[in-house]
Amino acid sequence: MKSPSCLPLEAAKVICVSESPIDAGAALSQFQKAAATSGGIVSFTGNVRGTSAQGSVTTLHLQSYSPLTEQGIERAAQTARDRWPLDHITILHRTGDMRPGDTIVFVAAASAHRRAAFEAADFLMDYLKTEAVFWKKETTSEGAAWIEPRAEDYQDNARWANTETT
Amino acid sequence: MASLLYFGKLVELTHSPQETIDLPPTLGTTHDLRKWLDNRFETEGAFLESTIRIAINNQVVTEPQAIGQTDEIAFMPPVGGG
Numbered sequence: 001m002k003s004p005s006c007l008p009l010e011a012a013k014v015i016c017v018s019e020s021p022i023d024a025g026a027a028l029s030q031f032q033k034a035a036a037t038s039g040g041i042v043s044f045t046g047n048v049r050g051t052s053a054q055g056s057v058t059t060l061h062l063q064s065y066s067p068l069t070e071q072g073i074e075r076a077a078q079t080a081r082d083r084w085p086l087d088h089i090t091i092l093h094r095t096g097d098m099r100p101g102d103t104i105v106f107v108a109a110a111s112a113h114r115r116a117a118f119e120a121a122d123f124l125m126d127y128l129k130t131e132a133v134f135w136k137k138e139t140t141s142e143g144a145a146w147i148e149p150r151a152e153d154y155q156d157n158a159r160w161a162n163t164e165t166t
Numbered sequence: 167m168a169s170l171l172y173f174g175k176l177v178e179l180t181h182s183p184q185e186t187i188d189l190p191p192t193l194g195t196t197h198d199l200r201k202w203l204d205n206r207f208e209t210e211g212a213f214l215e216s217t218i219r220i221a222i223n224n225q226v227v228t229e230p231q232a233i234g235q236t237d238e239i240a241f242m243p244p245v246g247g248g
Contacts, residue, residue: 046248062247063173065240068224093247105248125248134247135174146175149246 009090009108010034013081015073017064019096022103027092035088035110042117043108044125050100055140062095062104062134069133076127080109083123084116091124093134126157168235170203174243176218179209188235195230196220199239217244 006016007023009030024045035041048060077089088110098104105128109120128134129149136147168189172180193199200220204213212218219226221240222233233239 064247065171065173065221065242068221068226068240071224128246129248130246132247133242133245135243135245136247137174146178146243147246148244153246 006092008034012088013077014090014092015070015077016091017066017069017073017093017095019094022092022094022106024103024106027090027106028108031088031090031108031110035108038087038110038117039112040114040117041108041110042114042121043106044121045103046105046125048098048100048102048104052138052140054138054145055142057100057138057140059139060098060102060104061137061139062093062098063137064093064095065133072131072133073128076124076131080120080123084109084111084120086111086116086120089120089124091128093128093132095134123160126153126160129153130157168233169238171238171240173241174245176212176241176243179207179212189233193233195232196222196227196239197230199233203241213241218242 006018007026007030009027028043031043032041048057050057073091077091080086080089086109090108092106094104107121107124109117111117130153138145138147167186169184169186171184177183193202200213204211219242220229221227221242222231222237
């Protein structure tokens with residue numbers, strides 16, 4: 001069953017986990033309209049890779065656990081808002097079956113100045129890679145395997161534990 | 167009846183993402199349940215791994231935690247999306 005589209009992105013905070021395809025271009029375009037007067041907008045788009053360490057990727061399957069997944073992302077978004085002066089945040093995340101080139105995740109942050117927007121988007125992506133409640137199964141030419149975060153992902157996320165951002 | 171949910175790689179061991187089941191009354195805690203499931207699915211310790219976290223009724227719990235007959239109990243391997 002398809003979930004409804006996550007668009008439009010007018011609210012100051014949009015969090016959407018859905019099986020519907022993400023059109024990152026359309027998402028950014030809408031986000032830019034909503035945050036037109038913010039000064040600085042940073043967005044990140046994560047796509048399914050065509051090759052992995054295991055070989056050439058045919059499909060990526062993502063599982064979530066509602067409402068735990070959404071609640072966790074909500075908390076991370078709130079942490080970002082507490083930490084940086086953000087006007088707008090959007091987090092779109094796919095579940096279900098995807099193919100190489102499909103967008104898995106779209107994160108955008110808008111603030112009066114660039115640094116806050118860069119850091120908030122980076123922080124949210126590190127959360128999504130290591131703590132967000134998703135499970136990923138990758139099918140390649142060599143077979144299927146469940147993927148867990150890499151050590152580098154955990155190290156990236158740990159950067160935010162003790163840093164002040166004033 | 168309790169609902170048991172198995173996420174990620176655990177589905178390969180249980181061959182089903184969820185089941186509704188009468189738990190034996192002797193199972194008082196998450197620790198008892200892990201051992202019982204590990205025997206039941208013959209998973210050679212997979213259910214005992216500390217990297218598998220448990221959520222009861224949508225709350226990740228600190229273990230051991232008491233379990234009830236009507237709980238939704240989810241077994242969660244390491245997570246990560248993006």
